[in-house]
Amino acid sequence: MGSKTIVSLLFHVIIISITLTGAEVCYNTGNFTANSTYAKNRDLVLRSLASNVTANGGFYNTTIGLGNDTVYGLVFCMASASAEICSSCVNSAIQTLMAACPNQKEAISWGGNPVPCIVHYANRYFLGSLELSPTDAGYNTGILDPSFRQFLQIWSGLMTDTVTIASTGSSRFKLAAETADLSSTQKIYVFMQCTPDVSPSNCRDCLQHSVDYYKSCCNGYQGGYAQKPNCVFRWDLYPFYNLFPQVTSPSPSSPPPTNTTIRKGKENNASRTVIVTIVPTSIFLALVILILTIFRFRKPKQEVKNFDENSSTKCWEFKFATIKLATNDFSDDNKLGQGGFGAVYKGILADGQAIAVKRLSSNSGQGAVEFRNEVGLLAKLAHRNLVRLLGFCLEGTEKLLIYEFVPNSSLDQFIHDPNKRLVLDWEKRYKIIEGIARGILYLHQDSQLWIIHRDLKPGNILLDGNMNAKISDFGMAKLMKTDQTHDATSRIAGTFGYIAPEYAWKGQFSVKSDVFSFGVLVLEIVSGQKPSFRNGDDMEHLTSHAWRRWREGTALDLIDPILRNDSTAAMMRCIHIGLLCVQENVADRPTMASVVQMLSNSSLTLQTPFEPASSLSYTSTMEQSQLKIIPLSKNEISITELDPR
Structure with a gap:
């Protein structure tokens, strides 16, 4: 994998429990300069990941830019995490990632407070690919009792079963939380989960490699974890993440360790490790205040009032200045394509939401009344399998249609x-x-x-x-x-x-x-x-x-x-x-x-x-891939070749 820089964050733990550390890996695949197009796209990707992850069930990916300035991003939260916990983990991971890897074209962060999350961006397409490197691993400082000879057999059997359950389950999130009895009062607890974009076979390989990696680096300790770009794995001698509510906590005679030690993996011998101690609560409070401030003072969108007020769908009227800012003044770097009636641009609103903007050309043939009627028709179409119209802009000669941005192209x-x-x-x-x-x-x-x-x-x-x-x-x-x-x-x-x-x-x-x-x-x-x-x-x-x-x-x-x-x-x-x-x-x-x-x-x-x-x-009727744009009747929708991707 080459040389990477790893920055690990060891959080203070006041209660008696293990908290996964956050770790960042800065790839050596190239750097970008400050204020470059790639730098702006990277920032937009990270903002988009943070603002869309909870609305998409804890997993979201997006793409911004064209050519060498394209940035691909992915974010993932543990399936059982609430929206608030997921958002906290992701925002914290992004902040530390940007600080640790300020100008690297590819980086990954494993957030660990209070539950696992992954933030990954790159200048290459990686969605769905099995990536077994880099790896972040850690272990509890408590040593297992060497006289318990059956432990390894029970532990190994539980790991094998959990890998199978997580990788073959029907859940979109490919996860499993399992236990095994060590004695009448002691259990082993294990949690495994893969990102939704990988196949079941790739999920199985990722988890098995994580288990093997943990055994090679951290065997003999009372719990630990291993994390890769596609999966997370953790085990312990007590319940964690509120995944095991039905079980009884271990007896006080076997208390869990109070801290975790981060250990570099074998593949990172050329890396340097920085240990930082922080108080996460202060950062989270600051982030919450910042987010609330942005939402409080952000100029609101204006809802269109002359549409069907009985409709369950909403369509918003945007100011032209808002869309101009979101698309970087309709820059070529944000241009997604050119259609028969205008160009389509990628945009990012102030709240981080990604949009696709159709800017109708002056010769589109529509007046203001016809355009509003057009919007009224499109706004009534609302289905999860149709691209959704978010709003429009009609100022002077400018006529814009604003759609949801769909990140994975066509x-x-x-x-x-x-x-x-x-x-x-x-x-x-x-x-x-x-x-x-x-x-x-x-x-x-x-x-x-x-x-x-x-x-x-x-x-x-x-x-x-x-x-x-x-x-x-x-x-x-x-x-x-x-x-x-x-x-x-x-x-x-x-x-x-x-x-x-x-x-x-x-x-x-x-x-x-x-x-x-x-x-x-x-x-x-x-x-x-x-x-x-x-x-x-x-x-x-x-x-x-x-x-x-x-x-x-x-x-x-x-x-x-x-x-x-x-x-x-x-x-x-x-x-x-x-x-x-x-x-x-x-x-x-x-x-x-x-x-x-x-x-x-x-x-x-x-x-x-x-x-x-x-x-x-x-075949004589039409040529291969021929597309005719026909004169439109009053019953035909006139916005052509919308390509919001």
Whole structure:
């Protein structure tokens, strides 16, 4: 790993218990200069992590910047921690991290007061990767009784069982808190947890390496811990973290030690260690006062009053100066992309919240009244699988749409990237498929408006910090009347490979057009193949290729090779559902309500699919990846190519 600088914080302990120390590792992968773009992005990432971790259940990651100035960040709190405890740990960890590693391009901090938390930022993409180094470990100063010969056997068995439980459990947070009896009055207590982004197998490897590391550095002591970038592990002879409320505390004859000693790992022989004693309560109070002061005097957002006051959703009107400051005056460093009607920028509000700002160009063709009506429509769409509109700005000639920022880019950036695709194990892919289905169902029948998206594709499926799918870009969307099931247009718009044949041939579209696009998406997610791909010297079309494999009984060969160690039964069912969705006859395709039922109920019998429309039969209608921007009717949403990532 090379030379790193480790700064360890040994907290005073007044009560009789062990408190995990905080430790910071500054990587030697490069430095940045003060006031540089990377420095500003690093600060924005850390602010964003601190402000979003509790709202996202104790785990959050984000990305800010472009090119060499891109900063990736991750924050993680122990699952049982309350929002207040998590926030305290993260804020403390960030403060000490910035002090210990003021200009390093990559650093990690393990906060330890009052519970474990991890803060990690870097100039490289590390989400989902197994990282076994660096390691922070420590132990209680009490020595185990060497005459207790059965201890090692009981301890080792408990560690093995806990690793298995934590890495194979159904919990998103992959954790376990277990005990084993040493005697009628004494137990061993152990806690293990992995970050949610790693796979079960990587979680198991991380925890096992942590146990092995602890045994190599700290064996023979009465408790201790080992922490890596992907996991935390601690054991002791008394309950801790309020994880074992049902057990009785040990007898006074065996009191826990009153302090912990930090010991450098073997991999850090070239490192230097600094021991600092602090009083954490004072720092936490100061941080709380600072945060309250910021919130107290921050200029509030103005809620729009002329929207539907009966709506459960909120949409805020922002001052242009606020957004200008948040985007660093719409700098190119914050620019995420350019769409048909304007550019999209990353921004950070004063409270640390990350946003995506769509700045409409002056030739967008919308006046103030139309723009407000547009916002009113978009504000009524509220679902966890849709990108959420937070607000707008309308000052002079400036028209801005402010959306939630979705940190993990779009699905196509993962599914077709040779490295990032490894992050998408089957569990994540199935969650993405389900999320897309539920988002489309909401648009089709559960929202206040009935909407056909008309441009569903991986590039318009964004992934949040927990890899939840969020449908974006309503530039091609069609607003339908509540009793309207289909419509027609003479102007075809969309992306080849995802467009339903009746739309490509005749301009006819309906909710079943979105169902067709969803079917292609499902086949693409399962196979890892694009709608058109080269197979030897021939060009294959995914729908016809999948149908042929299905008919020949070789559908297993369609599955992405990196998934074939997972449950193929669920993958085969998804292929089946995908083929039902891409059938040529519109009436044969299921509704999205039926699709959601098929995905959520594995015992539901599926019909036999008919052959899909041959992609070759309508390739002449549209060129590969062609996208037409059509003149908009009064029932069509006009904001195109929204890409908040």
